[in-house]
Amino acid sequence: MxxxxxxxxxxxxxxxxxxxxxxxxxxxxxxxxxLVKDQGVKTEIYDTKKGKVEFLDALDKNSVVAKFLEKRGPGIHHISFEVENLENAIDEMHQKGIDTVTESFTIGAEGFKIIFVHPRCTGGILVELTQR
Amino acid sequence: MxxxxxxxxxxxxxxxxxxxxxxxxxxxxxxxxxLVKDQGVKTEIYDTKKGKVEFLDALDKNSVVAKFLEKRGPGIHHISFEVENLENAIDEMHQKGIDTVTESFTIGAEGFKIIFVHPRCTGGILVELTQR
Structure with a gap:
């Protein structure tokens, strides 16, 4: 990819x-x-023009962010890499035995296509791949 | 800053x-x-041209990286932001009550000036500030 x-x-x-x-x-x-309402997440996005910092807030107690904070405390929730073609990247990962959290992409903050790679395949890091 | x-x-x-x-x-x-020999660290640096990914390996068992892996397991060790002027940034942080791990900057990978901000001031994240 x-x-x-x-x-x-x-x-x-x-x-x-x-x-x-x-x-x-x-x-x-x-x-x-x-807002990413289906995830129950409010994002506050700072754009340095060379990578953004996205602060995640829970909109409700069932939010993935609320669960993360309860389990792990504050910290880095995920890191996101932009790829040229997300569907090709997903196909390549699946062919090579890399697990993704969902089978296909969803729509995240800023309307970007996103998918999360399963942390068991990355050394414990939640990695998002995205295409604008 | x-x-x-x-x-x-x-x-x-x-x-x-x-x-x-x-x-x-x-x-x-x-x-x-x-190599950052005084830290006992070997770095393998991949430059996407929009942010690098730096893999850290311990050169010996006293390395900061060996201690991190023993205590926390694999994962994100730190995130690094480039600032325009590191000495000004350090002065500003100290004036505003932000703690740094060392009092002044040291030299890290690629010969850059670096300083680590103490995780107690960042929400538990080890943040490096650097100037080329």
């Missing part, structure tokens, strides 16, 4: 205190809010 | 099996090896 770059790093925080450093780091960076 | 982008994501893996997916993702990406 052809990877085009790091699209974003997805971070889940628990408190305003955790955000203090990030506001200093990213304070001058373009920011937008996007 | 002025952030210029995501410089890299630093990953520590335990086995060749963990690397299989990453070789598929990054197989066509420019790669180089660099």
């Amino acid at each position: 052809k990877v085009l770059g790091i699209e974003h790093i997805g971070i889940a925080l628990k408190s305003k205190k955790d955000k203090y450093f990030w506001d200093i780091l990213l304070g001058d960076t373009d920011k937008k809010i996007d | 002025k952030v210029l982008g995501i410089e890299h994501i630093g990953i520590a893996l335990k086995s060749k099996k963990d690397k299989y997916f990453w070789d598929i993702l990054l197989g066509d990406t420019d790669k180089k090896i660099d």
